[in-house]
Amino acid sequence: MITGTHLARAFGERMALSDCSFQIDTGAVFGLVGPNGAGKTTTLRILAGLLQPTSGTASVDGLDILTHPQVVRERVGWMPDFFGVYDRMTAREYLTFYASCYRIPRARIGRLAADLMDLVGLPDRMDTPVEALSRGMKQRLCLARALIPDPPVLLLDEPASGLDPRARVELRELVRELHNMGKTMVVSSHILPELAEMCTSFGFIDGGRMVAQGTLEELTGGRDRSTLRINVAGDVHAAAVALDGIPGVIAVRPGDAYVEVDVHAGAEATSAILQALLAAGITVTAVNPVGSSLEDVFLRVTGQPLEQTA
Amino acid sequence: MTRMGSLVWNPIVAREARTRMRSKRAAFILFCWLAALGVVAILAYASAGNQSASVTVLAHSGVTVFDSLVAVVVALLLLLVPGLVAGSIAGERERQTLDLLLCTRVRPWRVVIGKLAASLAFMGFLLVASLPILSVVALLGGIAWSDILIVVGLGALTAVTIGSMSILFSAISKGPTGAIVCSYVAMFILLVGPLVLGSYLLAQGFASGVNGGGYSSSSGSGLIAGPAIVPQQSAAPPLIMALSPGVAIGSEVASISLQNCTSGLLPNTFGGGSFSSPSGYNCGAVTFDRIGSGPLNGWHIWQVFVVFAIALSSVCISLAIVALRGRVPWPRRALPEGT
Numbered sequence A: 001m002i003t004g005t006h007l008a009r010a011f012g013e014r015m016a017l018s019d020c021s022f023q024i025d026t027g028a029v030f031g032l033v034g035p036n037g038a039g040k041t042t043t044l045r046i047l048a049g050l051l052q053p054t055s056g057t058a059s060v061d062g063l064d065i066l067t068h069p070q071v072v073r074e075r076v077g078w079m080p081d082f083f084g085v086y087d088r089m090t091a092r093e094y095l096t097f098y099a100s101c102y103r104i105p106r107a108r109i110g111r112l113a114a115d116l117m118d119l120v121g122l123p124d125r126m127d128t129p130v131e132a133l134s135r136g137m138k139q140r141l142c143l144a145r146a147l148i149p150d151p152p153v154l155l156l157d158e159p160a161s162g163l164d165p166r167a168r169v170e171l172r173e174l175v176r177e178l179h180n181m182g183k184t185m186v187v188s189s190h191i192l193p194e195l196a197e198m199c200t201s202f203g204f205i206d207g208g209r210m211v212a213q214g215t216l217e218e219l220t221g222g223r224d225r226s227t228l229r230i231n232v233a234g235d236v237h238a239a240a241v242a243l244d245g246i247p248g249v250i251a252v253r254p255g256d257a258y259v260e261v262d263v264h265a266g267a268e269a270t271s272a273i274l275q276a277l278l279a280a281g282i283t284v285t286a287v288n289p290v291g292s293s294l295e296d297v298f299l300r301v302t303g304q305p306l307e308q309t310a
Numbered sequence B: 001m002t003r004m005g006s007l008v009w010n011p012i013v014a015r016e017a018r019t020r021m022r023s024k025r026a027a028f029i030l031f032c033w034l035a036a037l038g039v040v041a042i043l044a045y046a047s048a049g050n051q052s053a054s055v056t057v058l059a060h061s062g063v064t065v066f067d068s069l070v071a072v073v074v075a076l077l078l079l080l081v082p083g084l085v086a087g088s089i090a091g092e093r094e095r096q097t098l099d100l101l102l103c104t105r106v107r108p109w110r111v112v113i114g115k116l117a118a119s120l121a122f123m124g125f126l127l128v129a130s131l132p133i134l135s136v137v138a139l140l141g142g143i144a145w146s147d148i149l150i151v152v153g154l155g156a157l158t159a160v161t162i163g164s165m166s167i168l169f170s171a172i173s174k175g176p177t178g179a180i181v182c183s184y185v186a187m188f189i190l191l192v193g194p195l196v197l198g199s200y201l202l203a204q205g206f207a208s209g210v211n212g213g214g215y216s217s218s219s220g221s222g223l224i225a226g227p228a229i230v231p232q233q234s235a236a237p238p239l240i241m242a243l244s245p246g247v248a249i250g251s252e253v254a255s256i257s258l259q260n261c262t263s264g265l266l267p268n269t270f271g272g273g274s275f276s277s278p279s280g281y282n283c284g285a286v287t288f289d290r291i292g293s294g295p296l297n298g299w300h301i302w303q304v305f306v307v308f309a310i311a312l313s314s315v316c317i318s319l320a321i322v323a324l325r326g327r328v329p330w331p332r333r334a335l336p337e338g339t
């Protein structure tokens, strides 16, 4: 359980955080969403024990970050948005170095490094120099580093930025796996759709304030839906007919060479839709999410739309 | 882990040592270092040979070569220190690895000590690498090892002092460039400041305690002016001059030369102003490396410097630790590291 109570942080005159309160249940994957400069990184750095709040406080598993900063630092795995790596080191040496910084006994380090590299999907990159890894690989190495002390809490700052679509899917898988391992995670992003699928609850942050938070249900009042725009080659109306009655589909609106389909956000309707279209002999040229009720909520509470893409 | 083991535990030193030795730059520095030493040794022998070919002067020439080698060793070491040390913590900050380090169980004081030790260890490595050349020279010159140890020790202490100043700048600046520039300026002030201030005071007629006896009768201004003709009368140099590493090391080297000096013919070949000592031109005439009056009466100049250097280093290192601790939240009462 992570709580923040009236967290504020000033950098000189500028308030990076003005009043930020939140509560994250143990085992949750909490999506921290907000535009650039909203205070996401500041919040996470405070939780990681790297930044002193100007006022307010936070606690991790009941331990106050102000009175027990060192204990909290060891319970929290921190993955910054920018990951520094040292030159002239292999991935193995990189992990070994941080493991020794956490005072892991030497005899256990080799095994631990191998296990972590396995977990993040880089088992064959053990002896690759760190600077020769791709951006996505560095990010995973960084995640492996954050996992060294086996922290119950993980803070991931913009983990998906700079990743290609495939790497994002893999990241999502990884987050899911860590979720299944029982880790509490806070994942920040300024792109909502990126988080929508991997998080169990959300916090919308804007201008240094937590403007809304809760599960998908709570935020959308149970009427959550998202909209897909499906470009089809051929008869739009035939497509609309084919989509009628599929579970999870709320409404279908034929357009000019595309159909817009409202679906329940929770339901895995996309594959059923694609199967139905294929069965009807309709060629699908593109599927794009164009909006969701979660985004509507975000728009309502912050008064500005989120970016759709990176 | 034992108490002792836990005190010296420092993963940073191990990592730095390993990656630094891997770099091409390390090999390059080592090569240049040894080449410079060799060239100076050869030049010094050649110039000594011109003066006299007789075997009896070999001891003298040994002194000369040793003198110049020490000058090169000290000068080069000092030139390297800010470059090696100042970038260390500031570089981690720029690369944003400092946060990752401070997240772990490595406490800020360990980061400071580890970074300093790792950089200075590389210099120790350079020093060890140059021991063969130094010892050949020492053997030929007939110089006692204890003298060499004092000089090398003073050089090392100077390096630690400059290193401590550099680590302070490294801990407080945003990036390595600013830290390195500030460190070089600070080094320059440390090396030259006491001399300038001292000679200013001297010019103002402010005489003080360095060497009531022989020293003052030789020359005060000679300390800075180098090959000056010994003036008939002058004031003793102010005590503040003893705070310059150049004077401390110079006085010790000159005293070594003095012990080996049989005639006044052999000039001290030190080139740099701060290394020249009036006694080099005054063989056997005076005692010049002690303080002659005041509360520190009887102290060697180098002893004064040692005390000063240790104090300055401690202050700088403490401030660096404070600066680094200020970056992360800290409890009023630190919990034991093992918890």
Ligand SMILES: Nc1ncnc2c1ncn2[C@@H]1O[C@H](COP(=O)(O)OP(=O)(O)OP(=O)(O)O)[C@@H](O)[C@H]1O
Pocket: A011, A014, A015, A016, A017, A034, A035, A036, A037, A038, A039, A040, A041, A042, A043, A190
């Ligand atoms: N070290 C700092 N010094 C001065 N101002 C800072 C510092 N860190 C953050 N700020 C300011 O605090 C505000 C919040 O920054 P923060 O990095 O938390 O935003 P963010 O939500 O992470 O944004 P982004 O999506 O761009 O990463 C910004 O206005 C920023 O300018």
Ligand SMILES: [Mg+2]
Pocket: A040, A041, A042, A081, A157, A158
């Ligand atoms: Mg950020």
